[in-house]
Amino acid sequence: MNLLDDAARQRLVDRFGPGVLDWCDRLPDLVATLLRRWSLTVESAVPGGTGRTLRCRNRTGGLVVLKLTPDPAIAATEAAALHAWAGCDRVVDLLDADVDAGAILLDGLVPGTRWRELGRAAEVLRQLDSAPPPAGGFEPLTERVEFMFDLAGRRAAASPRVPAETADLLDRGRAAAWRLAADPPRVRLVHGDLHPGNLLDAGRGPVAIDPRPSLGDPTFDAVDWVYLAGGPPEAGVEAVTRLVPEYDPDRLLRWSRALAILVALPALRRGERPAGLLESARRA
Numbered sequence: 001m002n003l004l005d006d007a008a009r010q011r012l013v014d015r016f017g018p019g020v021l022d023w024c025d026r027l028p029d030l031v032a033t034l035l036r037r038w039s040l041t042v043e044s045a046v047p048g049g050t051g052r053t054l055r056c057r058n059r060t061g062g063l064v065v066l067k068l069t070p071d072p073a074i075a076a077t078e079a080a081a082l083h084a085w086a087g088c089d090r091v092v093d094l095l096d097a098d099v100d101a102g103a104i105l106l107d108g109l110v111p112g113t114r115w116r117e118l119g120r121a122a123e124v125l126r127q128l129d130s131a132p133p134p135a136g137g138f139e140p141l142t143e144r145v146e147f148m149f150d151l152a153g154r155r156a157a158a159s160p161r162v163p164a165e166t167a168d169l170l171d172r173g174r175a176a177a178w179r180l181a182a183d184p185p186r187v188r189l190v191h192g193d194l195h196p197g198n199l200l201d202a203g204r205g206p207v208a209i210d211p212r213p214s215l216g217d218p219t220f221d222a223v224d225w226v227y228l229a230g231g232p233p234e235a236g237v238e239a240v241t242r243l244v245p246e247y248d249p250d251r252l253l254r255w256s257r258a259l260a261i262l263v264a265l266p267a268l269r270r271g272e273r274p275a276g277l278l279e280s281a282r283r284a
Helices: 006-016 020-038 072-084 118-130 141-157 165-182 218-226 233-243 249-269 275-282
Strands: 041-046 052-057 063-068 094-098 103-107 188-190 199-201 206-208 214-216
Touching (some): 118 206, 118 218, 165 275
Antiparallel strands (some): 052 063, 188 214
């Protein structure tokens, strides 16, 4: 099996820089070592922006997922978050980890398809919001905000299709998001990347995967769901807060406007102009 094709390598270079290519070259040996250690066989490889994900079978034939990243800190924080959420049935189970190797082993979710229906997705948002925050060990949400806008800025600058206005909208969104992150009304362990691609059907409803955790305002996690239906953010905020009454509607609307340019960026890089998202970003 080709663990990393050219497109997968380029995604990792985009995320980590050209130095990641050495890790890409060493990946087959690392995978072979972990497969022996955990008695796994690989079924398929799944693309990822921070490493490589392998769907595997364990010694009893059960489906498990082996995630690998060139940045051990990513594996360590993800494992720590999943450990903190161990009692939450709407978060994937952590089975084992070797964080020094950048590897975590997760329960496989069947059928594992993307979940796009808000009604039961709200169960995940409510559970994450109600879980008590850990004592420490996670960065504040302000750091997550800085990272997201830094990465978006690099990607926007490298894409000739992105309009010049984007740089100003990124600055405007960063300032608004940082203000919200710096003054949370409540502090929880925030998932940090809860878009529909990271919410999978487990046969018993949606289950969250791939956290980028931090401590801060849990309202942050709902922004992608505000824009799910493609309408104005006010309508999305009303739909979300009707199902998750713990969220302050005004605060969710402010988050949605602050992060709208990040939601829009993939389309902008394709040469598209998502008018609604850009208008929201201008109001951040």
